[in-house]
Amino acid sequence: MIKERVQKILRELPPGVKLVGAAKTRTPEEILEAIDGGLEIVGENYVQEAERAVDAIGAKVKWHMIGHLQKNKVTKAVRVFDMIETVDSIKLATEIDRCCGKIGKTMPVLVEINSGGEERKSGVLPEESVKLIREMAGLPRIRVMGLMTMGPVSEDPEESRPYFRKTREVFEQLRLLDVPDTEMTCLSMGMSDTYRIALEEGANLIRIGELIFGERKSKRAPAGGGD
Ligand SMILES: *Cc1c(COP(=O)(O)O)cnc(C)c1O
Numbered sequence: 001m002i003k004e005r006v007q008k009i010l011r012e013l014p015p016g017v018k019l020v021g022a023a024k025t026r027t028p029e030e031i032l033e034a035i036d037g038g039l040e041i042v043g044e045n046y047v048q049e050a051e052r053a054v055d056a057i058g059a060k061v062k063w064h065m066i067g068h069l070q071k072n073k074v075t076k077a078v079r080v081f082d083m084i085e086t087v088d089s090i091k092l093a094t095e096i097d098r099c100c101g102k103i104g105k106t107m108p109v110l111v112e113i114n115s116g117g118e119e120r121k122s123g124v125l126p127e128e129s130v131k132l133i134r135e136m137a138g139l140p141r142i143r144v145m146g147l148m149t150m151g152p153v154s155e156d157p158e159e160s161r162p163y164f165r166k167t168r169e170v171f172e173q174l175r176l177l178d179v180p181d182t183e184m185t186c187l188s189m190g191m192s193d194t195y196r197i198a199l200e201e202g203a204n205l206i207r208i209g210e211l212i213f214g215e216r217k218s219k220r221a222p223a224g225g226g227d
Pocket of ligand 1: 223224
């Protein structure tokens with residue numbers, strides 16, 4: 001089932017778009033089934049859960065951090081992940097840079113945009129993103145590769161469109177600015193219920209959980225939750 005679902009989604013994706021399998025609460029066996037179907041990137045929200053999955057599965061896929069990352073988990077996170085999609089402050093970026101320096105790694109990162117301007121939601125506000133990215137560009141062990149957004153949760157997928165569009169606009173603006181030592185190539189937007197809209201609005205990385213793995217039983221792990 002999981003395998004076939006991945007294959008179906010992959011067939012549907014336009015060229016240049018990559019699928020991230022959002023694997024929070026899923027077992028290594030479930031993740032392996034998805035890999036069997038062609039999944040190449042696994043997204044994890046929790047560092048500890050990711051460590052267990054990486055131990056079981058290894059480097060045959062790329063591992064992306066898609067949950068909120070706490071500073072005290074960064075040492076472990078930089079060992080486990082190939083990309084951190086959720087950087088939203090210079091403090092967190094500086095800590096990632098410092099920990100990467102210790103292990104001789106350069107970390108590709110995305111800047112998470114709080115596209116709905118929601119209080120108590122992670123992500124940097126769209127209007128503050130350019131300043132943050134200019135600051136981050138000076139960190140030698142970090143490579144800014146693009147933007148990620150969740151957008152406000154809604155029953156109607158269509159309501160996500162303005163937030164995806166806003167993030168796309170910031171993305172285009174940053175491409176034009178061409179900030180030195182950054183590469184604006186990845187735009188990570190859209191989940192199971194909103195990915196078609198995200199694709200229409202220019203996403204090239206989509207993060208899908210339930211549509212691949214089935215409904216999540218545990219409510220411990222809402223979308224976007226993390227360490
Ligand atoms: C869980 C999660 C997803 C996937 O959500 P689904 O509704 O299961 O497709 C995408 N992005 C983030 C950050 C998540 O936490």
